[in-house]
Amino acid sequence: MAVKIILVTGANRGIGLEIVRQLAGMGHRVILTARDEGKGEKAVAQLERQKLNVEFIPLDVSDEKSIRQVAEIIQKKYGHLDVLINNAGILHGSEGTLSVSRESLEEHMATNFYGPFLLVQALFPLLKKSEDGRIVNFTTGMASLSSPDGGTAAYRLSKIALNGLTAILSADLRGTNIKVNSVDPGWVKTDMGGSGAPKSVEEGADTAVWLATADKIPTGKFLRNRKEVAW
Numbered sequence: 001m002a003v004k005i006i007l008v009t010g011a012n013r014g015i016g017l018e019i020v021r022q023l024a025g026m027g028h029r030v031i032l033t034a035r036d037e038g039k040g041e042k043a044v045a046q047l048e049r050q051k052l053n054v055e056f057i058p059l060d061v062s063d064e065k066s067i068r069q070v071a072e073i074i075q076k077k078y079g080h081l082d083v084l085i086n087n088a089g090i091l092h093g094s095e096g097t098l099s100v101s102r103e104s105l106e107e108h109m110a111t112n113f114y115g116p117f118l119l120v121q122a123l124f125p126l127l128k129k130s131e132d133g134r135i136v137n138f139t140t141g142m143a144s145l146s147s148p149d150g151g152t153a154a155y156r157l158s159k160i161a162l163n164g165l166t167a168i169l170s171a172d173l174r175g176t177n178i179k180v181n182s183v184d185p186g187w188v189k190t191d192m193g194g195s196g197a198p199k200s201v202e203e204g205a206d207t208a209v210w211l212a213t214a215d216k217i218p219t220g221k222f223l224r225n226r227k228e229v230a231w
C-alpha cells in the first residue's frame with residue numbers, strides 16, 4: 001500500500017477525529033488539524049494511547065493567515081499532499097430564510113464555504129504534485145436541491161455553496177490528477193448531530209475514508225453510504 005499524506009480539518013472531535021483514527025490505523029501519514037492547539041494536542045495524545053501516530057498542525061479554516069501557514073508547513077515538510085478532507089463545520093441556530101441574520105449567514109459561510117474554498121486554492125500546488133490527488137468536501141443531505149426543506153438557512157446555504165464548489169471545481173480539474181467529491185455522512189452521533197442520531201462516528205466517517213483510499217473513485221459527485229445521490 002502506498003502511504004498517503006492526508007490532511008483533515010476540524011479533527012479534534014466528532015467525525016473528523018474518527019476519520020483520522022481510521023486512516024492512521026491503515027498506516028497513512030495523517031495530519032490532524034484543529035483551530036484550538038490544546039484540543040488538537042489532546043486528540044493526538046488520545047490517538048497515541050491507541051498506538052496511532054499522527055501529526056498535529058493548528059488550522060482555523062476561517063482564518064486566511066492560518067490557511068497560508070498550514071500550506072507552507074506541508075510544502076516544507078512533505079513537498080506535496082495526497083488528500084484534503086474538508087470536514088470542519090459549524091451549525092448555529094435554526095432560523096429560516098425570512099429571519100436569519102446576515103451575521104449568521106456570514107459566520108456559516110466563513111467556516112463552511114470560504115474555509116474549504118481558500119484551502120483548496122492554497123493547497124492546490126501541493127495536491128497537483130500528488131500522483132493521485134483527492135479533495136473530499138463534507139456537506140449534508142440538508143443541502144439537497146432536489147428535495148429542499150425549510151429552516152436552518154445559514155447552514156444549508158453554506159453547504160449548498162460548498163456542493164457548488166465541488167461540481168464546478170471538478171470541471172476546472174478535468175485533465176488533472178485531482179478528484180473532488182462531496183459527502184453527506186448521514187445523521188451522526190456527535191456534538192453537532194446530538195445523541196439521538198442513528199449513525200455512529202465510525203459509520204459517519206466511512207464514505208470519506210473510502211474516497212480518500214479506494215483505488216477507483218468518481219469525481220464531481222455527491223455521495224452518501226459510498227453511493228451517488230442527487231444534488
Ligand code: NAP
Nearest residue numbers: 010014015060061062087088089140187188190191192193
Ligand atoms: P462536530 O462534532 O460539531 O465537530 C466539528 C468540528 O469542526 C470540531 O472539531 C470543531 O472544532 C471544528 N471547527 C469548527 N469551526 C472550525 C474552524 N473555524 N476551524 C477549524 N475547525 C473548526 O461536527 P461533526 O458532526 O463531526 O461534523 C463534521 C462535518 O460533517 C461537518 O462539516 C458537518 O457539517 C457535517 N455533517 C454532520 C452531520 C451530523 O449528523 N453530525 C450531518 C451532516 C453533515 P472545535 O472543537 O474547536 O469547535
